[in-house]
Amino acid sequence: MENTPPLGVGGLVIINYGAGNIQSIKFALKRLGVEAILTDNETEIRNADKVIFPGVGEASSAMQKLKASGLDKVIPTLKQPVLGICLGMQLLCNSSEEGNTKGLGVFDVDVIRYSNEVKVPQIGWNQIQNLKSGLFKNVSENEFMYLVHSYYAPLCEGTIASSEYGIQYSSALQKGNFYGVQFHPEKSSTAGEQILKNFLNLKSKI
Amino acid sequence: MLSxxxxxxxxxxxxxxxxGINFLDLRDAGDPVExxxxxxxxGADELVFLDISATEERRKTLADLVLKVAETIxxxxxxxxxxSSVEDVEILLNNGADKVSVNSSAVKNxxxxxxxxxRFGSQCIVVAIDAKQIDGNWKVHLVGGKVPTELDLFDWAKEVERRGAGEILFTSMDHDGTKNGFANEALAKLSTDLNIPIIASGGAGTMQHFTDTFIEGKADAALAASVFHFKEITISDLKNELLIQGIPMRLMNDERRMTNDEKIN
Incomplete structure (x- = not known):
C-alpha cells in the first residue's frame, strides 16, 4: 500500500455537487495512497479513469443540485467505472420515495422507505451476502459494512449484494460500468477499504 | 443481520x-488521534468524542481535531x-465527523x-439526553447532569424523535460512574416507545452489563469509557462473549492482507 503508484492521466474524480460530507471518502482514498480530484466540471469528470459519486442527505434536494449543474445529464452517460455511495447509489436508481423524486435511471429499481416494523434509520454494521461482482474480490460473505439510511433499493436484477433488515434489500447494485453501494466503504474498516481497492483496480475502458 | x-x-x-493517561500501550495516550x-x-464499531473544554478557542481546537481523526480512522x-448552532455542525461535518450530538442546546432551543x-439529514443528528430519577420520575438534566429540568425523559425523547433526531444517546446519571450496570428498565421503555436507535450510556462495569443492556435494555448500541480506557475489558473479549450470548456482533477480520496482484495500478 505504501508503494502504490499514482493513477494514470485522468485520475480518480469525486463528483462534488454540494451533497454532504465528501471529506471522509477523500481521506479513505488518501489512506490507500490515491489522491482524488473533487470536481463538478464535466470535462474533468468525463476524462477521469474512475468516478466516485457520493452523497449524504435528502434525495430530492440532491437531485435538484444535480439538475442545476447539468450533472444529471452527464452522470448516466459516463463510460468509465462509476461508484455511487449511499445516496449516490440511490440517485442512480429510477426514483426515490424520499421527496418523491425521479432518479438518474441507471439502475432499474425504485428506492422506498423502510416500514416502521424496524427502527428507521438503520444505523450500524450489517452483513452483506450473495456477493456477485469483482467489486467484492477478497471480501468474505457475511462481512459487516457500516450503513446509515432510511430508504433502500429492493432486490432486483442488478443486485450484486444483499442484506437483511426486516426484509432482504440490495446493499449493492451493478449495471455495466455503474456500481452502487448502500453502505459506506470509507467507514467500514479494512473490509470497506478492500472494496475501494477493488473498485480502483477495475479496468477503465476510456 | 444488523449488529x-x-x-x-x-x-x-x-x-x-x-x-486515563496511564493505560494502554500507547506512546501518548493523551493524544485523541492515537x-x-x-x-x-x-474492534470498536464507532467512537464518540465529547468535548468538555470551556475556552474561547475551543471551536477551532475541536474542528482541527476532527479533521485529524477523520484523516486517520x-x-x-x-x-x-x-x-449549539447550524454553523458549529456544518464545520464539524465538513471536517469529516459522521454525526454530531446535541444536548443542553436542544433543550434550550x-x-x-x-x-x-x-439541513444535514436525521442520520447525522444524535440527541444526547442526561437524566436521573427524582421521586421515581426520570427528569432530564443539563450541563453534564448538574442542572435539573422539569422535562420528563420519555416525553422529551419522543419530542426529539418527532423533531428529526436520528438517534438518542441516553445517559443515566444515577448509573454513570457506578460500574453497576446500565439503566435497563428506562432504556427498554425508550427502545419500545421510539422507532430510532438508542445508545445506552452510564454504568458499564462488567461484560455481563453489556449483555444485559442489549437483552433487557433492548439497546441498539452501548457506550462506555473507563472500562475500555483502563483495559478492564477489551473490546475483542467483550464481543466474543456477547456473541456467545447470542448478540449479533461484528468481529474484526485480521486475515485481510493486500496481495501483490491487486495493488492499485
Whole structure:
C-alpha cells in the first residue's frame, strides 16, 4: 500500500455537487495512497479513469443540485467505472420515495422507505451476502459494512449484494460500468477499504 | 443481520483526552488521534468524542481535531459537547465527523433539532439526553447532569424523535460512574416507545452489563469509557462473549492482507 503508484492521466474524480460530507471518502482514498480530484466540471469528470459519486442527505434536494449543474445529464452517460455511495447509489436508481423524486435511471429499481416494523434509520454494521461482482474480490460473505439510511433499493436484477433488515434489500447494485453501494466503504474498516481497492483496480475502458 | 454496536467514548479537553493517561500501550495516550486509531484497529464499531473544554478557542481546537481523526480512522465517529448552532455542525461535518450530538442546546432551543435534521439529514443528528430519577420520575438534566429540568425523559425523547433526531444517546446519571450496570428498565421503555436507535450510556462495569443492556435494555448500541480506557475489558473479549450470548456482533477480520496482484495500478 505504501508503494502504490499514482493513477494514470485522468485520475480518480469525486463528483462534488454540494451533497454532504465528501471529506471522509477523500481521506479513505488518501489512506490507500490515491489522491482524488473533487470536481463538478464535466470535462474533468468525463476524462477521469474512475468516478466516485457520493452523497449524504435528502434525495430530492440532491437531485435538484444535480439538475442545476447539468450533472444529471452527464452522470448516466459516463463510460468509465462509476461508484455511487449511499445516496449516490440511490440517485442512480429510477426514483426515490424520499421527496418523491425521479432518479438518474441507471439502475432499474425504485428506492422506498423502510416500514416502521424496524427502527428507521438503520444505523450500524450489517452483513452483506450473495456477493456477485469483482467489486467484492477478497471480501468474505457475511462481512459487516457500516450503513446509515432510511430508504433502500429492493432486490432486483442488478443486485450484486444483499442484506437483511426486516426484509432482504440490495446493499449493492451493478449495471455495466455503474456500481452502487448502500453502505459506506470509507467507514467500514479494512473490509470497506478492500472494496475501494477493488473498485480502483477495475479496468477503465476510456 | 444488523449488529449491536460497542462505542468507546473519549472525553476531550483542549484537544487532549482527559481521563486515563496511564493505560494502554500507547506512546501518548493523551493524544485523541492515537487513541482513536487504537480503538478503530481493535474492534470498536464507532467512537464518540465529547468535548468538555470551556475556552474561547475551543471551536477551532475541536474542528482541527476532527479533521485529524477523520484523516486517520476508518470507522464512523460522533462529536459532541457545546454544539449549539447550524454553523458549529456544518464545520464539524465538513471536517469529516459522521454525526454530531446535541444536548443542553436542544433543550434550550428544541427547534435546533428540526433545523439540523432538515439541513444535514436525521442520520447525522444524535440527541444526547442526561437524566436521573427524582421521586421515581426520570427528569432530564443539563450541563453534564448538574442542572435539573422539569422535562420528563420519555416525553422529551419522543419530542426529539418527532423533531428529526436520528438517534438518542441516553445517559443515566444515577448509573454513570457506578460500574453497576446500565439503566435497563428506562432504556427498554425508550427502545419500545421510539422507532430510532438508542445508545445506552452510564454504568458499564462488567461484560455481563453489556449483555444485559442489549437483552433487557433492548439497546441498539452501548457506550462506555473507563472500562475500555483502563483495559478492564477489551473490546475483542467483550464481543466474543456477547456473541456467545447470542448478540449479533461484528468481529474484526485480521486475515485481510493486500496481495501483490491487486495493488492499485
Amino acid at each position: 449491536k454496536r460497542i462505542i468507546p467514548c473519549l472525553d476531550i479537553k483542549n484537544g487532549r483526552t482527559v481521563k 487513541l482513536a486509531k487504537f480503538y478503530s484497529e481493535n 476508518n470507522i464512523p465517529f460522533t462529536v459532541g459537547g457545546g454544539i 428544541p427547534q435546533l433539532i428540526n433545523e439540523l435534521a432538515s
